[in-house]
Amino acid sequence: MKETIAKGGIEESRLTVLHNFIEKNNKDYTLQTNEKYVLYFGRISIEKGIKTLVDVIKELPHIKFVFVGDGPLE
DSSP, X not given: OHHXXXXXXXXXXXXXXXXXXXXXXXXXXXXXXXXXEEEEESOOSGGGTHHHHHHHHHHOTTSEEEEEOXXXXX
C-alpha cells in the first residue's frame, strides 16, 4: 500500500501504514444498494466537526449516514 501511495508523489518516508488494529466483531452491516450513504470514520468529538456534520444530516434526509469510531459524543 505504501508503494502505491508513494507513486502519487509522496515520499515513502512520510508514510506509515497501520494495519487493522481494531478487534473485529461479527456484526452484519448490510447496506442497501439502492440507497445513498455517507461514511464518517473517525473520532466522534466537537473538534472533529461533528456538529457541522449533524447540521448537514438534517438538510439531507434522503441520505443515510454511517458513523464508525468513538469519542466523547458517541
